[in-house]
Amino acid sequence: MNFGWTLVIQAGVTAAAVLSVVAVFWFAVVKPHLDRKVEEIIKASREIEPAVKRGVRQGVEETLRELPESTAKESTRQFLRFGSNLFENGLSSFLGDVPGQGRKPPG
Secondary structure: OHHHHHHHHHHHHHHHHHHHHHHHHHHHHHHHHHHHHHHHHHHHHHHHHHHHHHHHHHHHHHHHHHOOHHHHHHHHHHHHHHHHHHHHHHHHHHHOOOOOOOOOOOO
């Protein structure tokens, strides 16, 4: 019986030692490293949106500067005409006739 308890105690002490070494390594090395990486990712993500907005704005401004004025006016007119038709047709598909609404039920 004495030998059995010695094995149980030895297994418990070994498990406690391994867990304590792993816990110290986690809290002293891994967790601070992960925290730094997460902060870098958060900082980079906060910088992305303004950079994209600036890039899009700059690209649109450069494109409009390169277009001749008559082209911009004509394409704007076409776009407005197309956009209004699309808007009206889109709303009528949501608010207009439902297919089969005018049909009489069989009977």
